[in-house]
Amino acid sequence: MNKGSEAREFERKCRVLVENMGQSVCPLNRNMEIDFVNDKLLEMSGYTRGELLGKKARTFFEGMSRAISVVELKNRLRGKSSTYSVSAKTKRGKDLFISISGVPLFDRRGKFNGSFAILSDITERKRLQDKLEERARELEREVEKRTGQLVELYRGVAVTEERNRLAQEIHDGLAQTLATSLLKIELCERLLKDNPERAKRELSKLRNTLAKSIKATRQVIFELRLPKFHRTGFATVLRQYLEEFCKKTGISCNLDLKLDESLPVKT
Numbered sequence: 001m002n003k004g005s006e007a008r009e010f011e012r013k014c015r016v017l018v019e020n021m022g023q024s025v026c027p028l029n030r031n032m033e034i035d036f037v038n039d040k041l042l043e044m045s046g047y048t049r050g051e052l053l054g055k056k057a058r059t060f061f062e063g064m065s066r067a068i069s070v071v072e073l074k075n076r077l078r079g080k081s082s083t084y085s086v087s088a089k090t091k092r093g094k095d096l097f098i099s100i101s102g103v104p105l106f107d108r109r110g111k112f113n114g115s116f117a118i119l120s121d122i123t124e125r126k127r128l129q130d131k132l133e134e135r136a137r138e139l140e141r142e143v144e145k146r147t148g149q150l151v152e153l154y155r156g157v158a159v160t161e162e163r164n165r166l167a168q169e170i171h172d173g174l175a176q177t178l179a180t181s182l183l184k185i186e187l188c189e190r191l192l193k194d195n196p197e198r199a200k201r202e203l204s205k206l207r208n209t210l211a212k213s214i215k216a217t218r219q220v221i222f223e224l225r226l227p228k229f230h231r232t233g234f235a236t237v238l239r240q241y242l243e244e245f246c247k248k249t250g251i252s253c254n255l256d257l258k259l260d261e262s263l264p265v266k267t
Contacts, residue, residue, distance in 0.1 A: 024119035046091035097126040177213040
């Protein structure tokens with residue numbers, strides 16, 4: 001077999017390979033015009049060979065995809081290979097997403113002689129990727145919503161715990177003091193005739209007990225009226241506290257406070 005026959009046989013084998021491979025093949029000449037297409041590319045694009053051959057490769061892209069293809073084709077002229085993704089449309093107008101792997105071609109003298117590109121249809125993969133990204137965004141929104149609900153629930157629990165604490169203080173302090181005072185009064189009533197001196201001492205003790213109880217009750221009421229740090233800030237709470245202190249003690253106080261921001265929350 002002579003060299004001519006060997007060359008033709010090699011070309012035939014290459015054509016068989018190109019036509020039967022599972023990906024689209026699109027060689028370009030030195031003018032960046034489509035020089036050859038295999039059946040897979042025709043099937044993917046919906047165009048005929050006559051509609052593709054001799055056309056500039058960039059004419060089949062629009063917008064950003066065309067800009068990307070122009071940059072990539074210039075890279076071939078510089079002898080650079082790359083893989084990139086662009087969007088296009090089939091002949092019937094259906095959206096198509098393509099991954100392109102392109103390499104430059106040179107003749108025996110090292111002069112640029114075109115480009116060879118393998119095109120893969122990634123439309124379904126892109127659709128699944130978009131769906132996954134949308135699902136991820138939905139999950140993020142759901143997590144944000146649930147987090148907000150948990151914060152509100154925590155606030156509700158905190159309010160309930162505070163109410164229970166104050167109720168316990170009232171029960172342990174005021175209620176028990178009143179019950180004890182009632183017993184003391186009944187005792188004093190019995191002692192008024194037989195032992196007035198003791199009745200007088202018991203009434204004195206009762207006066208002191210009630211004074212302490214009144215003071216404790218005022219403190220509980222003050223805590224109920226006091227705004228929370230996370231709602232109004234430290235400065236507001238401190239001002240109200242001093243106002244109440246002045247009312248209760250008669251001591252005059254002035255507050256000179258300069259805070260640019262709230263105090264940090266303990267973590």
